[in-house]
Amino acid sequence: MELKIPIDELQKALHRTQGIVERKTTMPVLSNVLLEASVEDGLRVSAFDNEIGLVGQHRCEVVKGGAVAVPARHLYEIVRALPGGSVSMRRASNGQVEIHSGAARFKIVATPAEDFPALPKPQSAIAFEIGADVLARMIERTQFAISADETRYNLGGVYLEQGEGGSIRMVATDGHRLSLVDQPLDGAPKLDKGVLIPKKGLLELRRLLGEEGPACRLGFTKGSAVFERAGVVMIMRLLDGQFPDYRQVVPKESAKSVVVGREAFAAMLRRVSVVASDKTFGVRLELGDGKLVATSQNPDLGDARDEIEAQVKGEGLQIGFNAHYLIEAVSVLACDQIRLELSDELSPGVIRPVGEEGYLAVVMPMRI
Numbered sequence: 532m533e534l535k536i537p538i539d540e541l542q543k544a545l546h547r548t549q550g551i552v553e554r555k556t557t558m559p560v561l562s563n564v565l566l567e568a569s570v571e572d573g574l575r576v577s578a579f580d581n582e583i584g585l586v587g588q589h590r591c592e593v594v595k596g597g598a599v600a601v602p603a604r605h606l607y608e609i610v611r612a613l614p615g616g617s618v619s620m621r622r623a624s625n626g627q628v629e630i631h632s633g634a635a636r637f638k639i640v641a642t643p644a645e646d647f648p649a650l651p652k653p654q655s656a657i658a659f660e661i662g663a664d665v666l667a668r669m670i671e672r673t674q675f676a677i678s679a680d681e682t683r684y685n686l687g688g689v690y691l692e693q694g695e696g697g698s699i700r701m702v703a704t705d706g707h708r709l710s711l712v713d714q715p716l717d718g719a720p721k722l723d724k725g726v727l728i729p730k731k732g733l734l735e736l737r738r739l740l741g742e743e744g745p746a747c748r749l750g751f752t753k754g755s756a757v758f759e760r761a762g763v764v765m766i767m768r769l770l771d772g773q774f775p776d777y778r779q780v781v782p783k784e785s786a787k788s789v790v791v792g793r794e795a796f797a798a799m800l801r802r803v804s805v806v807a808s809d810k811t812f813g814v815r816l817e818l819g820d821g822k823l824v825a826t827s828q829n830p831d832l833g834d835a836r837d838e839i840e841a842q843v844k845g846e847g848l849q850i851g852f853n854a855h856y857l858i859e860a861v862s863v864l865a866c867d868q869i870r871l872e873l874s875d876e877l878s879p880g881v882i883r884p885v886g887e888e889g890y891l892a893v894v895m896p897m898r899i
Contacts, residue, residue: 532597533621534568536589538613538632541574543742544589545607547763548578550735551585552603558648563600565647566620568593577650578603583732583767584650598644601628609637651766656757658750659699659720663760666747667740669701669712670733672890675859677730678705685772689733692725698889702777708856709780710863713889726751727774732767739763780893782881785872787845789823790885793869795839797858799825804854806832813899814854818843818873827854828899850876851899857882860892 545564553561558581565577574589599622609630610618618632622641630637670689678686686705694700698715728736736758740747747760751769758765804812807827817824823841828834850873861869866884873880882892 532566532568532599533594533619534574534591535594535617535619536574536591538610538616538618540589540591541618542607542610544574544576544587545603545610547585547587547739548576548603549607550731550738551578551580551583553580554604556580560600560642560646560648562602562604563642563647564603564606565598565600565644567598567644569596577647579648579650581648582729583735583765585735585763585765586650587763589762597622599628600642600644600647601639605639606630609639651755651768653757653759653764653766654752654755656750656752656755657720657722658748658757658759659716659718660746660748661699661716662746663740663744665714665716666749667737669699669714670737670740672712672863673701673703673710674730674733674737675863676703676705676708676710676892677733680705684770685727685774687772688727688729688770690725690727690774690777691722693719693722702774704775704777704780707853707895708860709777709893710860711777711781711891711893715889720751722751725774726756727770727772728756729767729770732756732765735767736765739765780879781891782872782874782879782893785874785881787818787843787848787873789818789844789871789873790842790868791823791839791871793861793864793866793884796823796869797861799823799837799839800854800858803827803835803837804858806835807854811897812854813851813897815849815851815899816871817849818845818847845873848873848876850880851897852880852894853897856894860894864890 548564567575570593574591577586613632621629627638628641673689690702694713697719698713701712750757803825806829814827822838824838826836860882864884868885870883879893879895
């Protein structure tokens with residue numbers, strides 16, 4: 532194998548793989564990327580961790596075709612350190628890969644391509660086209676609510692299903708809060724049932740969406756999700772767990788509500804939570820006459836109080852929440868105002884953006 536490729540193109544290819552390759556694994560070959568060069572197709576770069584497979588196609592000048600697996604992290608660090616321009620790569624007779632760029636020379640140990648596990652093949656999938664910015668926004672508005680508890684396997688990802696009226700819906704919950712996004716979509720797929728996308732695959736998908744490029748396609752086969760965009764394909768195994776009936780968690784109606792500025796609300800919570808408990812970050816919200824008051828107490832530090840202007844509907848109420856849960860729920864929004872809907876001190880609160888449909892967050896209250 533021998534080729535010449537622009538450094539920025541190779542760096543982009545290797546950057547895509549860094550979150551997928553396994554650094555600590557019982558299969559050392561999974562810490563490698565597979566490089567496959569051909570005169571017709573250029574360079575193909577693949578990464579696989581037995582759960583997520585990624586294949587990227589990249590333009591380059593191929594002198595001699597061939598394939599080899601090389602350590603992903605070390606190759607990436609080498610390429611990042613090279614000066615601008617192009618880099619030449621050649622597999623030597625001793626099995627090592629030689630890397631040349633300007634006066635810089637490297638030789639790194641390689642593994643035969645035959646030792647690299649076969650990547651899953653894309654099958655016919657129920658697929659739909661969606662704007663990269665739209666899909667990225669849906670992921671950002673749900674990923675924060677994914678459970679970090681590895682024992683709750685069925686909460687370790689985002690649930691995607693067909694919504695109402697030609698839309699797709701993403702939902703995530705960790706049992707303490709829930710985030711839901713409904714996105715109208717022309718040509719939305721007709722899914723027989725929802726699918727559960729694992730957190731790691733979702734975050735790798737979000738990284739790919741950050742690249743400039745055309746609209747993408749997302750499809751689902753039995754047990755797998757397939758993401759396609761010009762020059763790159765990612766396949767990930769779906770979670771097998773049964774996602775809970777999230778509809779039972781969302782209150783049907785609320786007796787009270789408060790409308791506040793989104794940024795002012797988040798800033799107040801950050802200030803007051805400075806002295807809150809490091810474990811619960813508990814703050815108490817009190818609905819007043821034209822204002823929303825936030826307080827916190829910590830026997831080891833002291834107490835804090837702050838207030839902001841608010842449009843309050845309904846009788847007064849005092850209720851406790853984890854401040855970080857509220858902050859994360861509103862930080863993913865871009866609206867000027869949010870509405871916090873409440874019933875009583877034991878019922879969950881619902882956050883909705885004012886003037887925007889399709890998003891809500893549910894946060895369970897806490898005793899303070």
